[in-house]
Amino acid sequence: MRILCTNDDGIHAPGLKSLERIARELSDDVWVVAPETDQSGVSHSLSLNDPLRLREVGEKHFAVKGTPTDCVIMAVRYVMREAPPDLILSGVNRGQNVAEDVSYSGTIAAAIEGTILGFPSIALSQAYGAGGRDAIKWGCAEAHGPGMVRKAIEVGIPKGTLVNINFPDCEPDAVQGIAVVNQGRRNQEFLRLEERRDGRGNPYFWIAFARGPIDPGHGTDLWAMQAKRISVTPLRLDMTDEPTLTHYAQAFM
Numbered sequence: 001m002r003i004l005c006t007n008d009d010g011i012h013a014p015g016l017k018s019l020e021r022i023a024r025e026l027s028d029d030v031w032v033v034a035p036e037t038d039q040s041g042v043s044h045s046l047s048l049n050d051p052l053r054l055r056e057v058g059e060k061h062f063a064v065k066g067t068p069t070d071c072v073i074m075a076v077r078y079v080m081r082e083a084p085p086d087l088i089l090s091g092v093n094r095g096q097n098v099a100e101d102v103s104y105s106g107t108i109a110a111a112i113e114g115t116i117l118g119f120p121s122i123a124l125s126q127a128y129g130a131g132g133r134d135a136i137k138w139g140c141a142e143a144h145g146p147g148m149v150r151k152a153i154e155v156g157i158p159k160g161t162l163v164n165i166n167f168p169d170c171e172p173d174a175v176q177g178i179a180v181v182n183q184g185r186r187n188q189e190f191l192r193l194e195e196r197r198d199g200r201g202n203p204y205f206w207i208a209f210a211r212g213p214i215d216p217g218h219g220t221d222l223w224a225m226q227a228k229r230i231s232v233t234p235l236r237l238d239m240t241d242e243p244t245l246t247h248y249a250q251a252f253m
Contacts, residue, residue, distance in 0.1 A: 001027045004085035004114075006071045007093065008039045008106025011063040015092035015126065018138045022124070022145035023089055031085065033075035035106075036063045040094075044069055044109035054079070068110035076117055088114035089149065091124035092141045094133060096166045098125075098221035099184040102235065111162040115237055120157040122149055122165060127225050129169040143172035144230055152232075160237045166221060168228040179229040184220030 003023045007016045011034040023030045036055065045067050052074060053065040062079055064071045068090065076084055090110035097105045107123050114121030124145060128136040144167060152163050164183075168175060194206040216222035224231035 001086045002029045002080075002083060003027050003031070004072070004075050004080065004088045004119075005030060005032045005034070006068060006075065006088070006090050006110045007034050008042065008068045008090075008110065009094050010035050010038045011057060011061075013038075013094065014136075014138060015094050015141075018092045018126075018142050018145075019089055019124065021142055022092070022149065025146035026087075026149060030060065031075065031080060032061045033064060033071045033079055034062075035068060035071055036065045039067050039106045041104050042067045042106045042109070043104050044112055046070060046073075068106040069113045072110050072113040072117065076114075076119070085119055087149075087153065088119050088121040089124065090114070090121065091126075092138065092145070092167075093123070093125035094128075094136060096125050096127035096221075096225055097123060097164060098166055098225060098231065098233075099186045100188075102164065102183060108162075108164060108235070111164070112235075112237065115160065115162045118159070120153065122152055122157075122163045124148075125164075125166045127166060127169040137169060137171055140170060140172050140175065141167040144175060148178075148230060148232070157234075161234050162237075164221075164231075164233045164235055166225060166231040168225050168230065170228050174228060175230060176228040177230070178232060179219075179224040179227070180232045181219050181221050181224050183233055183235070184217055184222035186222070187215075 005019050047066045047070050055063045057063050064074050090107050093107040102108050111121035111123040126141045190209050192208045194208045221231040
C-alpha cells in the first residue's frame with residue numbers, strides 16, 4: 001500500500017512525524033507532501049493567485065508553499081503521478097478537529113481534497129487540554145492510530161466520504177474506547193474578538209474563544225473527547241440537506 005501523508009501544521013510539525021510513524025506501521029511506501037509553513041484554519045482554500053513552489057526536503061519528503069489542498073493536488077498530479085497513493089492520511093493535527101472545526105480545518109480539507117480526487121482519505125487529530133501545545137500527548141495517536149486506520153480500511157470508505165478521527169487528551173492506556181459519533185456543535189456565544197493596540201495606537205484584533213460550560217450532546221464528537229474516547233465520524237462531500245430539498249421542491253413547484 002502506498003500512503004501519502006500531509007497536514008496543515010507544516011512540514012516540520014511534530015504531529016506530521018507522528019503521522020509518518022503511524023503510516024510506517026501500515027506500509028514501507030510512505031510519502032510526505034506538506035505545507036512549507038503553518039496553514040491552520042485555511043479550510044479548503046486553493047492558491048489561485050500565487051504560484052506553488054515545491055521543495056524536496058528528503059527522500060519522499062516534499063514541502064509546498066501553499067495550502068493543504070494545494071499539497072494533495074501537487075502530490076497526486078505531480079510528485080506521485082506515475083504511481084498515485086492508495087491511501088491519504090492527513091494530520092496528526094495539533095488539537096482536536098470536532099464540531100465547527102471541521103469547517104475551518106486545513107487537516108480536514110486535505111482529506112476532502114483526497115476524497116474529491118478519488119482516494120480513500122482519513123483525517124487524524126490529537127486533542128490537548130490545559131497543558132497547552134507544549135504538553136500534547138502524541139503517544140495516544142501513535143499508539144491507537146495504526147489500528148484505527150486499519151479498521152477503517154477493512155470496513156471500507158465509500159466514495160464521496162472521508163473519515164475524521166480524533167484522539168482524546170490522555171495517555172494511550174487511559175483511552176476509554178471508541179465512539180462512532182455525529183459532528184457536534186459548540187455554543188458560538190463564546191466566540192470573541194480581542195482588541196489590542198499596536199505601537200502607534202492603531203487597533204488590531206485576535207479571534208478567541210472565552211471559556212465556559214459546554215454541553216457536548218451525547219453521541220457527538222465533543223462528547224467523545226470529554227469521555228476520553230477516540231471519536232470516529234464519517235463526513236460526506238455531498239452537503240445537500242435532503243429534507244429541505246424535498247420541502248423546497250414542493251414549495252417552488
